[in-house]
Amino acid sequence: MKIVVGSRGSKLALRQTNWVIDILKEKFEDVEFEVKVIKTKGDKIVNVSLDKIGDKGLFVKEIEKELLEGKIDMAVHSMKDMPSEMTEGLTFSGIPKREDYRDVLVLRDGYKDIDDIPKGGRIGTGSKRRKYQLLKYRPDLEVVSIRGNVDTRIKKIENENLHGVVLAAAGLKRIGLEDKISSYLSPDIVLPAPAQGALALQIRKDRLKLDKMLKKISDRKTEIQIKAERAFLKGVGGSCHVPIGALCNVIEDRIILEGILGDEDGSKLVREKIEGKIGDEETIGYKLADKILKELK
Numbered sequence: 001m002k003i004v005v006g007s008r009g010s011k012l013a014l015r016q017t018n019w020v021i022d023i024l025k026e027k028f029e030d031v032e033f034e035v036k037v038i039k040t041k042g043d044k045i046v047n048v049s050l051d052k053i054g055d056k057g058l059f060v061k062e063i064e065k066e067l068l069e070g071k072i073d074m075a076v077h078s079m080k081d082m083p084s085e086m087t088e089g090l091t092f093s094g095i096p097k098r099e100d101y102r103d104v105l106v107l108r109d110g111y112k113d114i115d116d117i118p119k120g121g122r123i124g125t126g127s128k129r130r131k132y133q134l135l136k137y138r139p140d141l142e143v144v145s146i147r148g149n150v151d152t153r154i155k156k157i158e159n160e161n162l163h164g165v166v167l168a169a170a171g172l173k174r175i176g177l178e179d180k181i182s183s184y185l186s187p188d189i190v191l192p193a194p195a196q197g198a199l200a201l202q203i204r205k206d207r208l209k210l211d212k213m214l215k216k217i218s219d220r221k222t223e224i225q226i227k228a229e230r231a232f233l234k235g236v237g238g239s240c241h242v243p244i245g246a247l248c249n250v251i252e253d254r255i256i257l258e259g260i261l262g263d264e265d266g267s268k269l270v271r272e273k274i275e276g277k278i279g280d281e282e283t284i285g286y287k288l289a290d291k292i293l294k295e296l297k
């Protein structure tokens with residue numbers, strides 16, 4: 001039996017895909033795997049800020065087409081890049097254990113953390129979620145819009161004369177650049193993107209055997225967190241034009257979901273939290289979305 005796994009071609013995407021394949025190989029010794037690299041629209045547009053393109057699923061459409069046509073059996077994506085609405089005929093299968101969900105600062109030599117950046121310092125990020133939360137804590141900072149893959153963004157510290165950039169810890173750890181991390185941003189300051197650090201294994205809905213197999217590498221706690229955080233995302237009907245963050249903490253049989261939502265120009269930013277019990281992830285996600293939407297009005 002052979003499973004063809006579709007992936008974007010970036011270093012991070014390929015690392016993620018091979019990480020999943022390694023876990024699967026350990027469990028299913030006689031299954032063969034082949035990686036198929038697929039170029040997406042998002043990979044072709046380089047110099048435009050993502051929130052200016054504003055196309056949901058910019059990095060996934062081409063991959064989803066190959067799944068539907070049976071050209072690949074499964075696809076590995078960063079869950080946080082997946083639209084909240086699932087494409088007809090497709091589904092997510094098991095969700096492997098989440099990597100670090102935090103955002104981090106990669107700073108110019110000599111600077112150690114957010115409080116150490118000089119007044120008026122320049123920080124690069126293309127994400128409104130990161131931008132407006134940073135500005136809430138440090139209104140004096142100048143946030144510069146950047147994009148590109150992880151390596152490119154780190155290089156922009158030099159090229160664009162920045163004090164630093166904000167990135168996901170997960171991405172840096174996965175590509176072996178953990179030592180570039182200057183400091184971790186506490187979720188109290190910057191709430192991560194819904195599902196940040198988690199992967200999505202996407203398959204065609206009718207592939208029942210494959211689904212059963214992939215569910216064997218699913219992590220229960222991650223599943224709970226992602227269910228709650230993505231229900232919140234769906235509930236607020238969010239896009240990449242507005243700041244949205246969510247983080248679900250699981251403590252024994254309780255879940256604590258925190259969410260943040262703002263408007264396009266960051267003039268309003270509402271952060272709230274709801275508690276509940278395991279099993280009610282989706283209800284809690286939608287409830288938190290309603291609560292925050294009401295406050296934003």
Ligand SMILES: NCc1[nH]cc(CCC(=O)O)c1CC(=O)O
Binds near residue numbers: 079081150167
């Ligand atoms: N938006 C791009 C993207 N998609 C997933 C990751 C990192 C891995 C993850 O967050 O799961 C990144 C890079 C980043 O935000 O720094």
